[in-house]
Amino acid sequence: MATVSDTSNLNTEYEAVVVGAGPAGVTCVGNLLERKVAPILWVDHDFNGGRVNSKYREVPSNTKAALFIDFATAVAPFRKIVSGTPSRSRWEEPSGSDGVSTDDKPDKLQSLRQLDPQKGCELSYAADMIMMLTEGLKKTPGVTAVRGNVSDAQLFGLTEQWNVNVQGHKKSADPAEAFSATTERLILCTGSSPxxxxxxxxxxxxxxxxxxxxxxxxxxxxxxxxxxxxxxxxxxxxxxxxxxxxxxxxxxxxxxxxxxxxxxxxxxxxxxxxxxxxxxxxxxxxxxxxxxxxxxxxxxxxxxxxxxxxxxxxxxxxxxxxxxxxxxxxxxxxxxxxxxxxQRNATPTLTTTDGKSITPYYNHKTGGFEYDSGSKTDRTKLPGMYGAGIAWPERVTDPHGNVEYAVGFFKFMKYIKRVSPEWN
Ligand SMILES: Cc1cc2nc3c(=O)[nH]c(=O)nc-3n(C[C@H](O)[C@H](O)[C@H](O)COP(=O)(O)OP(=O)(O)OC[C@H]3O[C@@H](n4cnc5c(N)ncnc54)[C@H](O)[C@@H]3O)c2cc1C
Known part of the structure; x- marks a missing residue:
């Protein structure tokens, strides 16, 4: 994996830059690859599975184990990592497949598969699954994973592209050699903290x-x-x-x-x-x-x-x-x-190329953002910026009219599957 001290051979133009490698970042990279959106620059402070792996391994899950298997088999790039073959998932076969590999070789979900699928489990099982997918995605053609901190990004008004700046992260052992990349899609999966x-x-x-x-x-x-x-x-x-x-x-x-x-x-x-x-x-x-x-x-x-x-x-x-x-x-x-x-972790500082500050307002239905562009009284779509995960969740309304934010691995997956095809 590249670090910010080793960026000399990196491209500077990407179809997408994904910030964050927790469950939401993993979800977005998997979905983008499935839709053949590549090359992707994937940046995280340490590629350690996000908070679920670094903080919550001993916490009992509030979701059943089956949903972690469904998550890990929801897109073809994941299935390739899990089983070595792009087997079908329940997404393609709603009536029943559980995403088990079509060949006889045991897949990499054996520890999850040994659990009672209808019960919760320690989050260490989910965290190990996220780490396995992360390692696989890092090696997938079209993905460049860089350890660092996305500090800021500038929007080019004319081309609607982003210039994204990556710095060394304070927790990283790497010296902070900054580099920049341009992209049409900047995807924030930056997480939240207590x-x-x-x-x-x-x-x-x-x-x-x-x-x-x-x-x-x-x-x-x-x-x-x-x-x-x-x-x-x-x-x-x-x-x-x-x-x-x-x-x-x-x-x-x-x-x-x-x-x-x-x-x-x-x-x-x-x-x-x-x-x-x-x-x-x-x-x-x-x-x-x-x-x-x-x-x-x-x-x-x-x-x-x-x-x-x-x-x-x-x-x-x-x-x-x-x-x-x-x-x-x-x-x-x-x-x-x-x-x-x-509450949301700090997001990268956003400006226009002429230095005007951009305050992004999340659209909890599309995964996109709006901003006060200054040209109209109403907010306008912020070109090419999207968000997912605990910091940027879908807003859902239940049959009684109660409004909630959908937070959980499989909820991120369902949401991103629905909205990311529109992330052009
Ligand atoms: C106590 C608790 C229990 C939970 N239990 C469950 C459960 O049982 N089942 C379930 O499905 N969900 C559960 N969740 C909900 C959710 O799945 C997790 O919170 C999940 O970790 C959120 O993933 P995320 O990717 O959005 O954020 P995070 O895991 O926080 O990942 C964000 C990543 O972005 C990186 N990052 C942030 N800013 C930058 C930057 N500028 N540059 C580079 N990198 C950056 C961080 O280093 C981090 O790696 C639980 C949540 C909590 C808090």
Whole structure:
């Protein structure tokens, strides 16, 4: 793989530049190749599978294992990597094929295939699959993978092409030798990170415990087990918050009985529910083993009789009362974990070639962007720029009219399959 210290033999013109090599970047490169859009310049800080591999390997999935197999066999370039032959997938045969290789050789999805397809699994299985596809895509003709940081891009108004600048990444060992490329398609798959906001008044000096570390039982144990009596407050009631509570409870009830947990939540627990052919709260509700654990231990009717109440103190409060609640209940905590959502990572700085700043507004239906071009009062299409993944998801409306953002490997795949043929 090229690094930014080794860019002398790179092309400078590409059909597409894909920024990010998490599940969304992998999805986009696979779909572009399937549509014969090449050459592709693929840039990532470290090509390490995105956050699912670097942070969430120990997290239980909220989707069933079958969906990871469906993802890995959804496009011909993936199937070639998975099995060595471009076997058919359920996309071409909606009535049943599971994407198993058509030859007799076991494909590279054996560890996923050994799982119960209808149940969740540790995300390490999904992360290994993403790494396997990443390695395969990097070697696929038409793909140039470069480790670096896309810092900024300029739009040429006349040709509607982008000039994309790549720098060394601060975490990379490579010296920062910058280079540029031009392209008609700039595709952002830049991901999101946990929201960690400053806390008010008398609570602002309480150390924050990183949500990603709290989602990892091994990191949490390494950090907390050697300390004396510890109080840790957890804010939130989402999937991540419940996972953190469960990790903390497991630690307290095994090797750290002097751990006390304050759980601050402003709404009741919300679960995904199977309806007639669709799922209510598919993207926001608790699912899988996390939902089972929450029902069993955290629902008010079970909480008091559950062992968790020995360690967890539940504090409920109303929306809008955050500040007063935090000032009252957080003091005395050794750490605070905020499990209150995820926000987009910084995106490359965008300008026109004459130096005007471009603020992109995402279109959650087409995967494209709009901007204030200055020539009209309305926003206009931002030529050639697209986005996918947790930072740039599809907006979906369920049969009850609830609006959600579709985040998950297979959801990215379905969305990109639908919209990318229009990414001209
Ligand atoms: C706790 C948790 C559990 C989840 N569980 C599941 C699950 O069970 N099933 C499921 O399907 N989905 C799950 N998801 C949702 C989703 O699939 C993951 O969040 C997924 O990692 C998002 O992928 P992504 O590619 O959008 O972003 P990321 O994985 O964050 O990847 C973004 C990549 O872009 C790179 N990058 C960013 N900016 C630049 C730049 N300027 N230049 C170069 N590189 C750049 C980063 O280094 C990174 O590698 C979960 C999410 C979370 C948070």
């Amino acid at each position: 929201t960690d906001t400053p806390l008010p008044g008398n609570t602002k000096d309480i150390p924050h415990f990183d949500l990603d570390d709290a989602l990892s039982p091994s990191k949490m144990s390494a950090r907390l087990s050697g300390l004396g009596p510890t109080t840790i407050s957890v804010i939130g009631a989402s999937h991540s918050a419940i996972l953190v509570l469960r990790n903390l409870y497991n630690l307290a009830s095994s090797i750290k009985p002097d751990l006390k947990i304050r759980w601050l939540t402003r709404h009741e627990l919300r679960y995904a529910e199977f309806m007639n052919g669709w799922i209510l709260r598919d993207n926001t509700g608790l699912k899988g083993e996390v939902a089972v654990w929450a029902k069993e231990h955290l629902e008010p009717e079970n909480f008091k009789k559950s062992d968790v109440s020995k360690y967890i103190d539940a504090i409920t409060y109303e929306k809008g009362k955050d500040e007063a609640t935090f000032e009252k209940h957080l003091p005395g905590s050794d750490f605070v974990v905020q499990a209150i959502g995820y």
